[in-house]
Amino acid sequence: MIKLSKKYDVIIVGTGVAGLNCAINLPEDKSVLVICKKTPDMSDSYLAQGGICCMVNDDDFEGYFEDTMRAGHYENNPKTVECMIKNSPQIIADLTKIGVRFERKADGSYDYTREGGHSRNRICFHEDCTGKEITTNLMKKARSKKNVIIVPYMTMLDIICKDNECYGIVAKDGKTGKLYRILADYTVLATGGIGGVFENSTNFRILTGDSLAICINHGVAVDHINYIQIHPTTLYSKKKGRRFLISESVRGEGAHLLDKNFNRFTDELQPRDVVTAAILKQMKKDGTDHVWLDMTKIPREEVISHFPTIVQRCLDEGYDVLRESIPVVPSQHYFMGGIRSDLNGKTTMQRLYAVGETCCNGVHGKNRLASNSLLESLLFAKNAAIDIKNGYCPVDMPKAKAAEKALSLEKYHNVNKLLKEYKQIVLNAIKEANENEQPDN
Ligand SMILES: Cc1cc2nc3c(=O)[nH]c(=O)nc-3n(C[C@H](O)[C@H](O)[C@H](O)COP(=O)(O)OP(=O)(O)OC[C@H]3O[C@@H](n4cnc5c(N)ncnc54)[C@H](O)[C@@H]3O)c2cc1C
Numbered sequence: 001m002i003k004l005s006k007k008y009d010v011i012i013v014g015t016g017v018a019g020l021n022c023a024i025n026l027p028e029d030k031s032v033l034v035i036c037k038k039t040p041d042m043s044d045s046y047l048a049q050g051g052i053c054c055m056v057n058d059d060d061f062e063g064y065f066e067d068t069m070r071a072g073h074y075e076n077n078p079k080t081v082e083c084m085i086k087n088s089p090q091i092i093a094d095l096t097k098i099g100v101r102f103e104r105k106a107d108g109s110y111d112y113t114r115e116g117g118h119s120r121n122r123i124c125f126h127e128d129c130t131g132k133e134i135t136t137n138l139m140k141k142a143r144s145k146k147n148v149i150i151v152p153y154m155t156m157l158d159i160i161c162k163d164n165e166c167y168g169i170v171a172k173d174g175k176t177g178k179l180y181r182i183l184a185d186y187t188v189l190a191t192g193g194i195g196g197v198f199e200n201s202t203n204f205r206i207l208t209g210d211s212l213a214i215c216i217n218h219g220v221a222v223d224h225i226n227y228i229q230i231h232p233t234t235l236y237s238k239k240k241g242r243r244f245l246i247s248e249s250v251r252g253e254g255a256h257l258l259d260k261n262f263n264r265f266t267d268e269l270q271p272r273d274v275v276t277a278a279i280l281k282q283m284k285k286d287g288t289d290h291v292w293l294d295m296t297k298i299p300r301e302e303v304i305s306h307f308p309t310i311v312q313r314c315l316d317e318g319y320d321v322l323r324e325s326i327p328v329v330p331s332q333h334y335f336m337g338g339i340r341s342d343l344n345g346k347t348t349m350q351r352l353y354a355v356g357e358t359c360c361n362g363v364h365g366k367n368r369l370a371s372n373s374l375l376e377s378l379l380f381a382k383n384a385a386i387d388i389k390n391g392y393c394p395v396d397m398p399k400a401k402a403a404e405k406a407l408s409l410e411k412y413h414n415v416n417k418l419l420k421e422y423k424q425i426v427l428n429a430i431k432e433a434n435e436n437e438q439p440d441n
Pocket residue numbers: 013014015016017018019035036037038040042043044045046047048049050051052053130131154155156157190191192193202203204206207208210211245333334355356357358370371372373374375377
């Protein structure tokens with residue numbers, strides 16, 4: 001059993017790409033505690049199928065910028081978008097350096113694929129399990145670092161803070177039931193999305209926006225909490241639980257969407273929200289609870305080599321994508337809003353950072369362009385690590401201890417009740433934001 005210290009230099013909450021990339025970019029003389037709710041691979045990062053965007057060359061900057069802004073309804077923060085695009089080749093280089101394998105052509109160059117909303121092929125991928133390939137290598141790297149300790153089954157229940165300064169976290173060990181108050185010079189929230197608060201979602205059910213609720217409780221600014229992306233194509237099922245994603249690159253490679261009479265009804269390569277709206281409209285018109293996706297339009301060899309996970313999962317559900325159309329339906333997929341953060345992941349609270357899907361730095365605007373999320377999470381998490389390193393300043397221990405002492409552990413004993421309350425805080429905030437939103441002109 002791992003014995004936790006009372007204080008670390010940096011605490012990172014989350015073992016997705018954001019948490020791990022922050023951990024491996026922190027200086028090796030800093031002690032780093034990384035925690036996650038269940039096993040480290042239970043993250044949405046691990047599930048990512050399609051790939052990760054990369055600016056192909058300097059000439060691609062304008063096209064990639066425009067595609068991202070158009071998908072985001074021009075509500076994106078242009079500075080963040082520019083930063084992400086210009087740094088994308090470096091992020092891909094960082095990943096290949098730690099062993100991530102992206103598909104390549106015979107001449108060794110990347111074999112880019114395409115997804116909805118992109119005006120050209122610019123997505124690096126590894127079969128249809130890019131997230132697993134990236135996360136596994138990041139985890140290997142993080143585990144090789146002597147200064148980094150990864151603790152599973154440890155749920156953050158709150159932050160320790162006073163006068164808008166963060167001093168660490170309250171966490172509960174899911175195996176022993178023990179509660180901890182752990183101090184840190186810096187705390188990084190990398191807790192992913194909010195799919196767990198919705199009935200139908202592609203996300204792991206454990207991702208319930210805890211950080212978001214905690215930040216709302218402590219007056220840390222959050223933005224666009226109602227900007228929620230619905231993915232157009234998840235495998236239709238009557239069973240409860242996480243919805244299985246049928247990656248956008250399937251449509252990028254030529255799959256067609258069909259109505260109840262097996263006729264095409266929309267351009268499959270439009271941005272996600274537009275395709276989702278078209279599917280929902282068609283379902284209503286047809287009186288059905290799904291539409292069809294026809295992958296037989298893609299060359300057979302391409303389907304087998306590029307989409308093995310999808311082929312197998314559909315077979316498990318009784319569908320042979322090589323021969324027949326499969327039923328698909330839109331489901332909650334991604335959260336564009338979140339804890340307000342700048343280009344370095346800084347929140348409005350001192351010593352508190354937020355990176356990855358839980359944060360909102362404006363890069364996605366109102367709707368995320370496909371395959372921009374892994375990239376964004378990796379880049380701004382790395383920026384956060386560099387920012388912590390450059391401005392490193394230990395906490396005032398007497399102040400931190402006073403904040404810790406003032407915090408009673410009483411309300412944290414019933415975790416299920418507390419997490420339920422957090423879920424409700426998130427749902428209420430979404431409802432309120434929707435009510436306050438002006439309708440689009
Ligand atoms: C099915 C699917 C396919 C996708 N495909 C792509 C794709 O092809 N390309 C792309 O760019 N994006 C894709 N995405 C989106 C992308 O995977 C995520 O947005 C991104 O990986 C988020 O990374 P993250 O590190 O912020 O969070 P995650 O990877 O979700 O990690 C969250 C971590 O936080 C931990 N956590 C949460 N709450 C607590 C708590 N209270 N205490 C302790 N730990 C906590 C969890 O245990 C987990 O370790 C996909 C998403 C899904 C669901």
